[in-house]
Amino acid sequence: MSTSTSSAGPAEGADQIPHRRLPFWVALAMSVALVGPTLAMSGNGQGLIATVGKAVPLVFVIGLVGVSLVGYSFVRLTRHLNHAGSAYGLVGGTIGPRAGFFSGFAMLGAYVGFAIGTLALTAAFVNAFIAKLQPGNDNPYQLPWLAVVVVGAVISFLLSGRDVRLLGKILLAIEGVGIVSMVVLVVVIFAKGGAPATGVDFSAFSLDGVSASAVIGGVVAAFLSWAGFEACASMGEETDNPGRNIPRALAGTLILTGVLFVVVMFAQVVGFGTDSAGLEAFGSSGNTLGDLGNTYIGQWFSLLIIFTAIVSAFGCHLACAATSGRMLYAFGRDGFGPKSLAQIHEGTGGPRFATWLVVGVALVVDLICGALGWPDMGTGNPAINTYFLFAVAGSVCLMVCYLLVEVAAAWFTTAPKFTSVHGGKGKVLGLLLPVLGALVIVVVLWFNVKDATEWSAAPLLGLYWCAVGLVIAIAASRIAKRVGESLTRELDLSAQTE
Numbered sequence: 030m031s032t033s034t035s036s037a038g039p040a041e042g043a044d045q046i047p048h049r050r051l052p053f054w055v056a057l058a059m060s061v062a063l064v065g066p067t068l069a070m071s072g073n074g075q076g077l078i079a080t081v082g083k084a085v086p087l088v089f090v091i092g093l094v095g096v097s098l099v100g101y102s103f104v105r106l107t108r109h110l111n112h113a114g115s116a117y118g119l120v121g122g123t124i125g126p127r128a129g130f131f132s133g134f135a136m137l138g139a140y141v142g143f144a145i146g147t148l149a150l151t152a153a154f155v156n157a158f159i160a161k162l163q164p165g166n167d168n169p170y171q172l173p174w175l176a177v178v179v180v181g182a183v184i185s186f187l188l189s190g191r192d193v194r195l196l197g198k199i200l201l202a203i204e205g206v207g208i209v210s211m212v213v214l215v216v217v218i219f220a221k222g223g224a225p226a227t228g229v230d231f232s233a234f235s236l237d238g239v240s241a242s243a244v245i246g247g248v249v250a251a252f253l254s255w256a257g258f259e260a261c262a263s264m265g266e267e268t269d270n271p272g273r274n275i276p277r278a279l280a281g282t283l284i285l286t287g288v289l290f291v292v293v294m295f296a297q298v299v300g301f302g303t304d305s306a307g308l309e310a311f312g313s314s315g316n317t318l319g320d321l322g323n324t325y326i327g328q329w330f331s332l333l334i335i336f337t338a339i340v341s342a343f344g345c346h347l348a349c350a351a352t353s354g355r356m357l358y359a360f361g362r363d364g365f366g367p368k369s370l371a372q373i374h375e376g377t378g379g380p381r382f383a384t385w386l387v388v389g390v391a392l393v394v395d396l397i398c399g400a401l402g403w404p405d406m407g408t409g410n411p412a413i414n415t416y417f418l419f420a421v422a423g424s425v426c427l428m429v430c431y432l433l434v435e436v437a438a439a440w441f442t443t444a445p446k447f448t449s450v451h452g453g454k455g456k457v458l459g460l461l462l463p464v465l466g467a468l469v470i471v472v473v474l475w476f477n478v479k480d481a482t483e484w485s486a487a488p489l490l491g492l493y494w495c496a497v498g499l500v501i502a503i504a505a506s507r508i509a510k511r512v513g514e515s516l517t518r519e520l521d522l523s524a525q526t527e
Contacts, residue, residue, distance in 0.1 A: 055197035056261035063257030067207030078312035092251030098466030102438030111265025114359030126513030134498030142423025152177035224302030354384030425491030
């Protein structure tokens with residue numbers, strides 16, 4: 030296939046279109062790594078115990094339903110539209126260039142925020158592993174977290190400059206080890222009958238002892254455990270047969286992580302026990318998988334689980350950097366930002382410079398946070414404080430982007446100009462499911478921002494970023510026109526090269 034275009038404008042240049050050569054598994058690896066199953070299962074359940082108690086598995090079942098509604102919209106759109114900018118292209122190719130730019134700007138903020146936060150979290154997990162190697166020591170030796178961040182950034186620079194297929198293999202290996210370890214732990218917990226006091230208690234899937242409103246509020250945290258499942262959509266211009274393989278990767282990520290999250294959360298609840306003592310132990314655990322591994326298998330397995338959490342956090346950072354780089358590449362190609370962002374490296378077939386820029390930004394922001402001693406999120410750990418700030422802010426940006434994708438999917442289903450594309454098939458579901466998904470996202474957004482009172486609160490930082498994107502989209506008519514022209518050309522070329 031041809032990888033060049035002679036059309037004039039911002040997209041001009043023989044190296045502007047990525048090589049269409051990546052197989053399905055690379056796209057799947059990118060999404061699974063950005064979700065970070067080991068990372069999510071190690072630390073996303075504790076905060077729910079105080080409000081929903083043993084009903085954590087039920088919360089994740091409802092969360093899976095909600096995220097699947099969003100997934101449906103991505104699948105429906107990527108069957109026909111594929112673009113390096115992910116939502117930027119999907120929304121822009123349906124609703125229009127201004128909405129496309131706004132959604133892409135929001136998604137860029139999310140992934141850059143995640144890249145910053147997960148680099149800091151990697152440092153926190155490294156020190157947790159070092160502390161675990163010093164049992165009985167009340168004041169264990171710890172590395173300066175910024176030093177670990179610098180080392181992690183150097184490794185990220187080296188890996189980001191390599192062929193994305195190599196990165197895909199690394200990401201699959203990282204999450205593969207973590208998933209296998211979780212499955213082993215789950216099997217052992219069930220085989221031993223769970224906690225002696227309560228056993229395998231299936232009432233965890235009921236509303237027994239918990240209000241419906243508490244469960245709905247808890248769904249917010251569960252829903253965000255899947256944040257980033259759509260990362261593979263940014264690989265649409267590099268993946269072979271994207272109209273088939275990108276939807277498969279999206280669906281595969283949701284099925285794999287959906288089943289895994291529900292089963293693992295259920296195993297953790299029954300592993301600690303569904304009585305008050307067990308739930309208290311669950312809620313106070315620093316790493317639930319590590320603690321259960323130590324209880325049910327042994328300290329060596331606990332160390333293995335914590336180590337997999339380290340590499341899972343770092344793998345998530347790599348995936349975020351790669352996805353953000355492709356977002357920057359899409360903006361640079363369309364004239365928003367320096368043209369150097371639109372360079373495709375001949376050896377890797379991807380936007381290496383743009384990816385390196387994201388890694389550099391993540392390093393600099395973490396160093397600034399460390400030097401200033403900001404933010405203070407109340408955890409007592411500066412690395413985890415940094416992670417939480419940028420993870421929450423990024424999640425709010427991503428929810429705004431998801432909302433626009435739901436609108437785009439409904440628009441794609443009902444707008445007359447797209448009838449010839451989808452043939453009018455699935456019109457009822459194509460409208461109903463995105464509307465339901467939009468309602469879920471509005472609820473998630475509300476529960477994220479309703480208690481934010483200080484101007485520097487993490488959810489508000491995410492909204493500030495989105496507000497900047499909205500102002501640019503509305504006020505900069507020249508950018509909107511340029512984006513519209515470029516998106517039309519790029520989406521047409523993408524369809525021709527499938």
